[in-house]
Amino acid sequence: MTTDTVIRAEGLRRGYAGGFEAVRGVSFSVARGEVFALLGTNGAGKTSTVELLEGLAAPTAGEVRVFGLDPHADRAEVRPRTGVMLQEGGFPADLTVTETLRMWGGVTTGARPAGEVLELVGLAARSSVRVKQLSGGERRRLDLALALLGRPEVLFLDEPTTGMDPEGRQDTWDLVRQLRAQGTTVLLTTHYLEEAETLADRLAIMHEGELVLTGTPAEVTATRPSRIRFTLPDGVPAGRLPPALRAAADGPRVEIRTGRLQADLTALLRWAGDAGVELAGLDARHASLEEAFLEIARSRRAAACDAHRTHDTMAGTR
Numbered sequence: 001m002t003t004d005t006v007i008r009a010e011g012l013r014r015g016y017a018g019g020f021e022a023v024r025g026v027s028f029s030v031a032r033g034e035v036f037a038l039l040g041t042n043g044a045g046k047t048s049t050v051e052l053l054e055g056l057a058a059p060t061a062g063e064v065r066v067f068g069l070d071p072h073a074d075r076a077e078v079r080p081r082t083g084v085m086l087q088e089g090g091f092p093a094d095l096t097v098t099e100t101l102r103m104w105g106g107v108t109t110g111a112r113p114a115g116e117v118l119e120l121v122g123l124a125a126r127s128s129v130r131v132k133q134l135s136g137g138e139r140r141r142l143d144l145a146l147a148l149l150g151r152p153e154v155l156f157l158d159e160p161t162t163g164m165d166p167e168g169r170q171d172t173w174d175l176v177r178q179l180r181a182q183g184t185t186v187l188l189t190t191h192y193l194e195e196a197e198t199l200a201d202r203l204a205i206m207h208e209g210e211l212v213l214t215g216t217p218a219e220v221t222a223t224r225p226s227r228i229r230f231t232l233p234d235g236v237p238a239g240r241l242p243p244a245l246r247a248a249a250d251g252p253r254v255e256i257r258t259g260r261l262q263a264d265l266t267a268l269l270r271w272a273g274d275a276g277v278e279l280a281g282l283d284a285r286h287a288s289l290e291e292a293f294l295e296i297a298r299s300r301r302a303a304a305c306d307a308h309r310t311h312d313t314m315a316g317t318r
């Protein structure tokens with residue numbers, strides 16, 4: 001392990017009572033000052049994994065290290081250096097925002113003053129409001145404030161912007177960037193792929209307890225084809241396109257999926273220029289993280305269906 005590795009998971013497994021295994025051999029590491037996003041469909045095992053990293057449970061097999069320590073066995077040492085934003089904070093509803101922070105501050109080593117942390121998360125104007133009167137998005141800001149109270153070196157954010165309006169989401173993203181610039185390591189789970197794409201230095205896509213793909217957002221999207229779309233004018237059939245570009249055409253609307261975006265786009269524009277053809281609505285783009293994610297989820301599901309079918313067929317022939 002390099003000195004800069006803050007979180008390391010090696011072959012992590014987590015089984016629940018009843019025999020269900022939610023985490024099935026997960027390995028990855030996160031460097032100091034990095035924002036790492038864990039993505040996946042519902043029930044993929046993200047929360048089950050993050051809880052192991054937070055030390056809330058011990059893995060059934062494999063190893064977790066945070067600052068080189070075991071977050072479960074060495075919880076007393078690891079916990080004060082980490083901040084955890086859970087999906088549901090669950091604070092006493094009758095306390096005000098400031099009272100809630102003071103209560104938590106009382107049991108947090110080196111806690112920031114309540115006013116400072118409320119400024120950070122944009123809740124200063126709501127300091128004397130009771131928790132039960134906060135909106136869903138404001139509660140998420142309070143969850144975040146509590147996670148930041150102890151000036152953590154590592155911050156775990158479980159779906160941090162769920163329920164926030166676009167401004168709240170943007171503010172939270174700015175705050176995460178600011179924290180990263182100060183050297184905080186952030187591990188976040190999210191269902192918003194745009195959030196992962198804009199915030200994460202690296203990400204992992206999880207499916208049925210396993211990591212399917214890990215890399216920078218650019219590396220992950222580069223595994224999927226880019227897309228060129230346009231509409232041909234009346235009287236120009238798709239058959240007139242250069243052979244290499246005669247992709248899926250639906251009447252005059254053409255969509256080309258390609259791993260060679262620049263070469264194919266150049267060929268297309270040269271052809272259109274030479275032929276004097278106007279390409280209406282021309283649009284060329286790399287796969288988005290959303291497309292990459294959906295394709296992975298779909299292909300995994302299809303592979304699982306095939307495996308079941310093969311199994312059933314074999315069972316039938318026995």
Ligand SMILES: Nc1ncnc2c1ncn2[C@@H]1O[C@H](COP(=O)(O)OP(=O)(O)OP(=O)(O)O)[C@@H](O)[C@H]1O
Pocket residue numbers: 016017020022040041042043044045046047048049
């Ligand atoms: N305490 C538990 N006992 C048994 N099964 C559990 C328990 N907690 C979670 N699971 C199961 O483990 C699987 C993974 O759940 P987990 O909450 O880790 O997924 P997730 O990726 O965080 O999902 P989501 O995106 O919906 O929050 C699910 O099938 C869930 O039903």
